[in-house]
Amino acid sequence: MAEEKGLTRAKQIYNQRDKRARELKAEGKKIIGYMCIYPPLEMITALDLVPFRIFGDINEPITKADSCLPTIVCPFLRSSIDLGMKGKYDFLEGLAGAHACDVAEKWCHLWNYYIDPPFHHFIDYPHVVHKASLEYLKSGMNDFTKSLEKYAGKELSQEHLKEEIKAHNAQRALVRELYDLRKPDPPLISGTETLQVLIALMSIPLEEGSELLREVIKEVKQRKDGPQKKAARLLIWGSPIDNVALVEMIESLDANVVMDDTCVGSRHYWPDVEITADPLDGMAHRYLDGLKCPRTFRETTQSYQEDLELRFGYIKEYARDWNVNGVILESIKFCDTHGYEVPSLKDYLDSIGLPNMYLEHEYTMVALAPLRTRVQAFLEMIG
């Protein structure tokens, strides 16, 4: 039987995320798990290790994690460590952790305690973007490289790292090309399909992912049975979405999800790393200042409205470029970094005339069902 390609292959990978990783492990490759978008993947792939993004599973009840994590912390992180404790990530040789948020920081240390992988390294990320914090992060990235080198048994030259940065930038450019296909009305690819492709990318080696993207882009451009035109063109903002159920539910209504601002979406692939003389300068800048997660504090200005522009101005650009007419603010319960953001972001969206709604859920399939009615009411409002 011929190997599947493009969207079908992306869906296959999405449905069985660990399959390729397990094959690679059997071939002798070392798979390094990572949490969130902050561990710098360029260094991992440069040392011939395969990064694999750790997610939870909204379909799986949390049972083991209760012995180490209270119920009042992020259920996404609880679910992912629960899967680890059940052996579902037993193909991982290591964990690349980072101080994304307070809970993720602590989660990394608990993973080390309960899963005890052969390789483990945690990178501390400052909350503020100052010259000194970029220097601090650069030092932390340098230590991360040293740990990886020791584990991989080889050295990483600056020139090799630069080449790897280019390869990652090339994949980022392909993802943005994919996102461009969501700009027409109707979009050429649905939000659900896009999410499947992105989750697939985070589950396979870099070059295989880039090849998959090229196949998907070609297929989507040629096909005639893409999404239908609908009244609402939505942007979803918020905490990690690692399952298509929510987007699928929204797209089953009179809406296309044409853009996102989440870490399993655009935040992972915007922007590129600038190639600098010392590659760590470009890396530190991209990962601390460039990534748009609300975990990073942006300096305040003379007025609240200016602050909002500084913090959320990029969302206005997304809305303009993707012709968005409504925004869903989505957050998993107990997510502080997103939760504190909600009133201010709503203030901003109101100020630029973009209808919006806030959806909070508990990271279970059952919890998603009641949200349908609320989304429907929102769509009627903007329709």
Place this chain on the structure above:
Amino acid sequence: MVTEQKRAINRLESRKLLRPMLDAMYDSGGEAAKAGKPVAWCMVNFWEGDPILRAMDVTAIYPENYGTVCAAMGAAQEYLGRSEGEGFPTHLCGYARNCFGYTSKMVELGDTPPAAPLGGMAKPTFMLSSGAFCDARYKWFQALRRYWDVPLWVLEMPHPGIHEIAMEGALDYTIKYVVAELREFVAFLERLLGKKMDWDRLHQLLDSQEKVFEVWGAANELRKSTPCPMHARDFWTMMVPAYYMAAMPGTLEAYQAVYDEVKSRVDAGIGSVANEKYRLGFAELPPWHSLDFFNDLAERGWNFVTESPGYHPPPLSKMERVSDPLERIARLIFENFMGDMMGAGVEGERGAGMAQLYLKMAREYKVDGMLFHPLLSCRTATFYLTHAADVLLERGRVPSFLMQGDIVDLTVFDPTRALSEAEAFEETMDHYRELRKKEGLGW
């Protein structure tokens, strides 16, 4: 004839010296604002920002502490409701939601809400967030920009892993980073206030602070004695002035008197509970509104001999002495919050080290059990407790008793139920005491 009921906890007389200092601290914000002096809303920050603020004559007001006051005085419910009405999710930190509600009301009225407890919090000249510990401590004040168009600074504190900080050069570049951020903060204050930092004064403040920490730390060390001479009730009464009033006249003398009294009890073999049957550690903040609960436990022979490591002063004897006051602060941070954990990392411990601190504490204070008080709307305080309970039982054969509570919702803690469960917990402590003996664990 009326006779005074004898309390089961033998409280220290010297604790009474601290009360006037606490009252003065709570009054200082309003008085400074009335006098037209700069007032900052601050995240609790005694280890880093406070001495610098004091050296610049800025009075700090702590909305976190004010959340406790509002909760205890029954004002929080209204503010929590207002916060929800403003669109803040209800799962956020209870102190933060209390503050959002209070602030929105203050802005609406154009003045301090008339019914606000203790006269309310004065409008800030600026706000000082903190990057230490939880995300709420910088996201909260960022969100307050909706109400206050005043400058905001985030005072950073790194959170390196215990293995990573042990890598060659890591401690040095981390200290260097903290110093750089502190220098930026001083520059921010100088620009804002139009005056220069008085470095000599900062030195003096740090000297005073360290002296108080040393005496207060030594008093707590004496609690390793059997019977334990000082109960957690006294610790909680005295921990706040130790951190926030350390530089005030008379504070050092008061803590010296506390040390002397504790030492005299050790010498005389006097315990803070008459018949010390069980020695317990307490984790996280206590149920402030139900402290009599501890008298009931004391009647059963429960003595609380130590508390969460984070609320104890750092062991200054281990601290490298430096002349730059900002580096001195940076090193204090590391001794206070990472010192023992870094040691655990070097020794090859896995994980974050927080559970190992509890284990070390249990061994040193010969603890029979831990009373954990998870706080429902405080994720950071609660995060490691389940894990710590797991490690304590597995490696120290010390059982834990989890007693739900919250920082603003006082209805969560049920003392009657907790007392009934505590009685059953005695059998568990007895069992593990025997097991520790069998396994040669030393106590």
